[in-house]
Amino acid sequence: MGTSLIYRSAALYDAAMLVLYGRHYFSRYRAIAQLIPGGASVLDVCCGPGNLYTRYLSKKNVSYVGLDMNRGFIDGLRSVGVDARIRDLRTEEPLPDAGYVVMQASLYHFLPDAAPVIDRLLRAADRQVIIAEPITNLTTSRIGILAKLGRRLTDSGHGAEALRFTEETLDALFENYHCSVKTSFLIPGGREKIFVLEK
Numbered sequence: 001m002g003t004s005l006i007y008r009s010a011a012l013y014d015a016a017m018l019v020l021y022g023r024h025y026f027s028r029y030r031a032i033a034q035l036i037p038g039g040a041s042v043l044d045v046c047c048g049p050g051n052l053y054t055r056y057l058s059k060k061n062v063s064y065v066g067l068d069m070n071r072g073f074i075d076g077l078r079s080v081g082v083d084a085r086i087r088d089l090r091t092e093e094p095l096p097d098a099g100y101v102v103m104q105a106s107l108y109h110f111l112p113d114a115a116p117v118i119d120r121l122l123r124a125a126d127r128q129v130i131i132a133e134p135i136t137n138l139t140t141s142r143i144g145i146l147a148k149l150g151r152r153l154t155d156s157g158h159g160a161e162a163l164r165f166t167e168e169t170l171d172a173l174f175e176n177y178h179c180s181v182k183t184s185f186l187i188p189g190g191r192e193k194i195f196v197l198e199k
């Protein structure tokens, strides 16, 4: 199964995300970085090219570990001294512990049943799990060719995945975690919704 174009290099990923998020691209990372105190330990699962750390968290003196199944992204991070590890979250290997466990724009890769991965993130976190997930995207476009393009562009290597969240389906999933959810809100521009779960 081939990895899609946007997952083949950090520069291509950035360019595609800039087109998708426009002026709100940077605020998607800022919104998460603001939730993490200086000096915290952070596990970033499905970290991609690691922009959250290299552009934001590195300034906050956090200890950071990034996990992703994409060797290109991980090699890129390791080459600049970041603790990044190749890991396919579909395997049962236990996750490293951290105060704050983050997953951004990646929960859809675990559909149709994303609950087991949320449970694993909760087990790994000492303090909080922060999940940000897109609720609008090309794949839900009524224009067939755009929907198909969206699926192909975000193929992480498991094949073009048809399933994505809407705000309703995401809210319904986190309703099962209502005892843990401390807050939830949309990022500027409204393309992603953030859920903060407390231990």
Ligand SMILES: C[S@@+](CC[C@H](N)C(=O)[O-])C[C@H]1O[C@@H](n2cnc3c(N)ncnc32)[C@H](O)[C@@H]1O
Residues within 6 Å of the ligand: 007, 045, 046, 047, 048, 049, 050, 051, 052, 067, 068, 069, 070, 073, 087, 088, 089, 090, 103, 104, 105, 106, 109, 156
């Ligand atoms: C849309 S990107 C998000 C990257 C980053 N979190 C961000 O917001 O910029 C999704 C990432 O999830 C990774 N991914 C998808 N399925 C995965 C799995 N089973 N295990 C580990 N990483 C996975 C992909 O390789 C890709 O880097």
